[in-house]
Amino acid sequence: MKAVIANNLSKNFSQDKKALDGVSFTLEEGAVFGFLGPNGAGKTTTVKLLNGMLMPTAGTCRVFDIDPALEPEQVHKLSGVITEHAQMYDNLTGFQNLVFYGSIFGISVDESRKRALTFLDSLDLVDAKDQKLSAYSTGMRQRLSLARAMIHKPKILFLDEPTSGLDPESAQSVNNLIKDLARDNGTTVFLCTHQLRYAQEICTNYGLIDEGVLLAVGDIGELRAMVFSGMTITIKADYYPEGMSIHRNKDGYCEINVQSEDEIPPIIRRIINGGGNVYHVSARQLSLEEIYFTLIERRKEKRRAKK
Amino acid sequence: MINPMQIALIKKDLRNITSNKRLFSVMLIVPLALAVVLPSMFILITIFVPKSVSDFQSDFQSLLDLLPQSAQTGDPGHMVMNLVLNNIMPVIFLMIPILTASVMASSSFVGEKEKRTLETLLYCPLSLKQIFNAKILASFIMSMMVSFISFITMILVVETAMQLTMGSMILPDIGWLIMMLLVSPAVSLIAIILIVRGSAKAQSMEESQQRGVFLILPVILLAVGQFTGIMLVNSWLLLGLGIICAVIALLAMKSSFRKFNYETLFK
DSSP, rough: OOOEEEEEEEEEETTEEEEEEEEEEETTTTTTEEEOOOTEEEEEEEEHHTTSSSSSSEEEEETTOOOOTTTTHHHHHEEEEEEEEEETTTTTTTTHHHHHHHHHHHHHHHHHHHHHHHHHHHHGGGGTTTTTGGGOHHHHHHHHHHOOOOOOOOOOEEEEEETTTTTTHHHHHHHHHHHHHHHHHOOEEEEEOOOHHHHHHHHHHHEEEETTTEEEEEEEHHHHHHOOOOOEEEEEEEOOOTTTOOOOOOOGGGEEEEGGGGGGGHHHHHHHTTTTEEEEEEEEEOOHHHHHHHHHHHHHHHHHHHH | OOOOHHHHHHHHHHHHHHHHHHHHHHHHHHHIIIIIIIHHHHHHHHSSSSSSSHHHHHHHHHHHHSSSSGOSSSSSHHHHHHHIIIIIHHHHHHHHHHHHHHHHHHIIIIIIHHHTOHHHTTTSSHHHHHHHHHHHHHHHHHHHHHHHHHHHEEEEEHHHHHHHHSOOOOOOOOOHHHHIIHHHHHHHHHHHHHHHHHHHTOOOOOHHHGGGGGHHHHHHHHHHHHTSOOOOHHHHHHHHHHHHHHHHHHHHHHHHEEEEEEEHHOO
16 A cells, blocks of 8 residues: 555645645655755645645545545544644643643553653653653754654654754754654654755655645655766876866866766776876765755756746 | 543643643632622621611612512611622623633633644544534533632632621522523533634634623623613523523534634634
8 A cells, every 4th residue: 555645736825826736746655755845845735735734726645545635533543743833732741741642642541651651761851751841942842742743653754844943963863763763663754854964864765846846756866867867976186187077176186977886997097097196086976965956956947947 | 422532632621721820810810709709898898888777778779679579578788698699699700601711712722723732633533523522621611610619619608708797698599500500601602612713813812812801791781780770680581591692602613613624723
């Protein structure tokens, strides 16, 4: 069964304001899907549509074969959601909050307590469990939100910017947790973010969205293929043979684009045979960040051309 | 009808308001002032102000004249207190469920929206209607609890004071039964539903509480009617009022759900 199917999903908030414009994608169970795009691109709108909080203007979507527009409660049973606006109660302690959310998901109080303690332990919040939430830092709140969203052991987690506003250390721990979760429990994760480096560490698939339009979907290889699938080698040498197409950088480093690894040894051999010394060689493929910016830039150019 | 998940929600709402000292004190101080301080003042007035029976009677005569003939016997002080307890207090007492229900409902609906906890709640596997029903019930329970506590406190205070000063007791009449079991619940429900209907638009709790004021106005008019002697509340009037309020409450409750879906709540 597919975890998520979106078919031509569109949402207009008013006549001229298209939040989402014909978005289609499918998500396999167990995938960690990075939904990437700038602020206002339509990420949160998509999460709300998939949870039945908004009704699509056109198109349909299904979450584990349930239509959220028709049976939102059934989807909520299977999904855990973290959004910026979904906060918990400041006047309750972290532990009380988790137990409360457990019980409104139909879990018995005893079981909720047990699960709450396990989560507090794994999220490093045990010391703060009896503190009121008002005393929690942003990072602690965010980790508690993660526990809250998982208390009913959902099959799919919707995380809307779970690491925004966190210091690098907290962000790292939240990300590790998401990664472990997907690996150990097979939980499908729908992760909206604009922190691309973190996304690349934990996601298996990506969707790139800008102004309500899905620009690309696929794994990193497929996305790369849309931009440049080869690699860039960085070399530092004191001699470069004539006719070698190089982009000279500062500090004597040069960049050469190649299609595959096999092209690297001949290049080095040519330098050495020509009497040069090689101080540094490294090869890398386009990062998610580079792909993202290229694709967003391409779209902007297209729009400019239209005008 | 009510499932365990809704009960958890109701418990949370009740705990939420009792742990908020500022809101909870508003909810308790006003009812106590109305139910304890006010009748006590009446008792003090009847004891200390009149110098002689004739002076006293001339002041209160116009009110006492309104009483049915059968009630116009006995000690004037006793008669006045009877009038206060059974005719004037019920109208003033009506403000208690209105106030409590307004404060509680605005905290429960708009307060959650303000603190951004409502959205989290909406992601739980309860339907919107179940969530609203649970929240309405929580406000209703709170309002009824405060009303009954106020009523019992009032009766205790009045009877004790009467015993100490006049050596006699006055009994609350049948009107109070109608008041506590019909009018007060119906009026609470109306107040709650007024607030719930406004909750989608209201951005702050204070804004929302002010809607409850619309209900206080007719009560004030009724109270003025009491003191000026235009109209005296009796059991029949209370019964009629109660039935009308109950019908309004039920109709309003049915129609209010139609307006709500997730989308309108998020705006």
